[in-house]
Amino acid sequence: MSAKNTPFIKQHEALGAKIVEFAGYNMPIQYTSINEEHKVVRETAGVFDVSHMGEFVFKGEYALDLLQRVSSNDVSTLAIGQIQYGYMPNISGGIIDDMLVYRIEDQVYMMVVNAANLDKDWDWIKSHNTASCDMFNISDNTALLAVQGPKAAEILQSLTDLDLAGMKYYTFKKGVFASCKNVLVSATGYTGAGGFEIYFQKEDADTIWDKMFEVGSSKGLRAIGLAARDTLRLEKGYNLYGNDIDETTSPLEAGLSWVTKFSKEFVNSINLKAEKEAGRKNALVGFKMIDRGIPRHDYELKDKDGNPIGKVTSGTMSPTLKQGIGMGYVKSEFANENSTIFVSVRDKLLEAVVVKLPFVK
Amino acid sequence: METPDNLKYSKDHEWVKVEGDTAIIGITAYAQGELGDIVFVDVDTVGDDLTEGDVFGTIEAVKTVSDLFMPIDGEILEINEGIDANPEIINTDPYGKGWIVKISIADSSQLEALLTAGQYKDLT
Numbered sequence: 001m002s003a004k005n006t007p008f009i010k011q012h013e014a015l016g017a018k019i020v021e022f023a024g025y026n027m028p029i030q031y032t033s034i035n036e037e038h039k040v041v042r043e044t045a046g047v048f049d050v051s052h053m054g055e056f057v058f059k060g061e062y063a064l065d066l067l068q069r070v071s072s073n074d075v076s077t078l079a080i081g082q083i084q085y086g087y088m089p090n091i092s093g094g095i096i097d098d099m100l101v102y103r104i105e106d107q108v109y110m111m112v113v114n115a116a117n118l119d120k121d122w123d124w125i126k127s128h129n130t131a132s133c134d135m136f137n138i139s140d141n142t143a144l145l146a147v148q149g150p151k152a153a154e155i156l157q158s159l160t161d162l163d164l165a166g167m168k169y170y171t172f173k174k175g176v177f178a179s180c181k182n183v184l185v186s187a188t189g190y191t192g193a194g195g196f197e198i199y200f201q202k203e204d205a206d207t208i209w210d211k212m213f214e215v216g217s218s219k220g221l222r223a224i225g226l227a228a229r230d231t232l233r234l235e236k237g238y239n240l241y242g243n244d245i246d247e248t249t250s251p252l253e254a255g256l257s258w259v260t261k262f263s264k265e266f267v268n269s270i271n272l273k274a275e276k277e278a279g280r281k282n283a284l285v286g287f288k289m290i291d292r293g294i295p296r297h298d299y300e301l302k303d304k305d306g307n308p309i310g311k312v313t314s315g316t317m318s319p320t321l322k323q324g325i326g327m328g329y330v331k332s333e334f335a336n337e338n339s340t341i342f343v344s345v346r347d348k349l350l351e352a353v354v355v356k357l358p359f360v361k
Numbered sequence: 362m363e364t365p366d367n368l369k370y371s372k373d374h375e376w377v378k379v380e381g382d383t384a385i386i387g388i389t390a391y392a393q394g395e396l397g398d399i400v401f402v403d404v405d406t407v408g409d410d411l412t413e414g415d416v417f418g419t420i421e422a423v424k425t426v427s428d429l430f431m432p433i434d435g436e437i438l439e440i441n442e443g444i445d446a447n448p449e450i451i452n453t454d455p456y457g458k459g460w461i462v463k464i465s466i467a468d469s470s471q472l473e474a475l476l477t478a479g480q481y482k483d484l485t
Contacts, residue, residue: 018397029424030397033397033398033452034397034398034423034424035398035400035423035449227397227423227424230424231423292401292403293401293403294400294401294421294426296426316423316424317400317401317421317423319423324401346419
């Protein structure tokens with residue numbers, strides 16, 4: 001099966017992006033240099049094509065019940081215009097996916113899921129849709145650009161009457177953007193740099209891309225690849241599904257207790273509650289390298305005597321700190337801040353220290 | 362992509378510059394482009410006698426890590442200290458300031474087996 005394209009493939013190719021297949025899509029991994037692109041987002045603003053993400057819409061009187069069943073978070077607390085982070089537990093103690101839920105109207109919700117999990121998520125939710133709530137997969141018709149960075153609001157403001165700078169984190173507005181109607185502007189992102197995620201019909205893709213760069217290029221707006229998206233999210237300690245969390249990882253050990261609401265019942269909530277009461281055996285922590293080296297996914301974590309205590313789930317050289325940083329699961333006794341741990345890098349044990357997340361404020 | 366004619370090349374995308382009994386080794390412009398932003402070069406084999414194909418170090422880019430292989434037999438005499446503080450010079454000047462190690466040539470007949478610039482270009 002050949003990979004699909006997002007509506008922006010022409011733009012990526014014209015910019016000379018390195019294109020890699022990811023979650024069934026040809027995606028731009030980098031345009032010029034990861035470190036350079038990373039810096040643009042931290043200091044100015046950058047545009048990420050994340051149209052591969054999945055969007056589902058739930059409508060009607062049973063929509064909330066269905067979402068309450070599959071989500072770990074309490075969707076009933078969402079007001080119209082608000083967004084909530086959460087995850088879908090499976091029945092064996094792991095995680096189907098993590099996602100955002102938007103309350104669009106009184107009985108209309110949108111869920112945004114990871115591209116790699118789209119089909120699995122759809123089938124999973126459908127299997128819990130016993131009351132036959134109307135479900136729509138709008139992914140193929142929806143384009144998504146994340147414009148991230150401290151200058152995002154200032155750069156984009158001339159394209160819309162919506163008050164961008166006034167939007168609160170995890171809220172959204174719908175309106176006209178770059179003269180395209182029915183655009184959803186969401187004050188969210190995966191970089192910790194501030195900015196927006198902008199959802200629209202794929203027919204409007206060329207117009208919106210062109211107008212963004214028309215107003216933004218002179219102010220330093222640049223296209224940014226998925227590789228920098230990964231270093232940006234890791235500096236903020238955000239989980240990546242498939243790396244840090246998956247079907248086998250406990251959401252509680254992953255630090256997702258804050259979006260696990262036992263005030264309601266949901267898939268596997270009874271077991272998760274019991275797990276919480278028993279206490280965590282392991283914990284997902286962030287660590288910085290003391291010795292020179294770069295932790296990578298699946299490298300072993302050890303104690304000072306070389307006994308295994310866990311595994312690295314994400315790691316990179318932090319472009320901001322110029323230091324190796326990583327996240328990984330360790331036995332609880334090594335999870336405290338300032339604990340010394342060791343990363344097994346090829347034949348060497350390199351010292352690292354557990355730190356509070358985020359790595360970069 | 363630049364491939365200077367005065368160098369020899371290995372299938373592992375390294376270049377070899379012969380200087381009498383010694384040789385300078387680096388990675389090619391193609392290799393640095395594939396790796397992306399290089400952030401760390403780890404070589405702790407100075408003084409070691411190694412044979413062709415042995416790993417003499419590793420090169421880390423933001424997203425990936427790759428082994429460095431001996432293109433011929435020899436002893437690692439010296440590592441380029443310039444790349445310790447500024448590994449990105451391997452990206453910007455792979456055939457010049459971005460050289461990686463200097464080795465002694467144990468068996469000069471092995472140089473014959475390396476690729477010419479033309480042969481290497483065909484490979485990439």
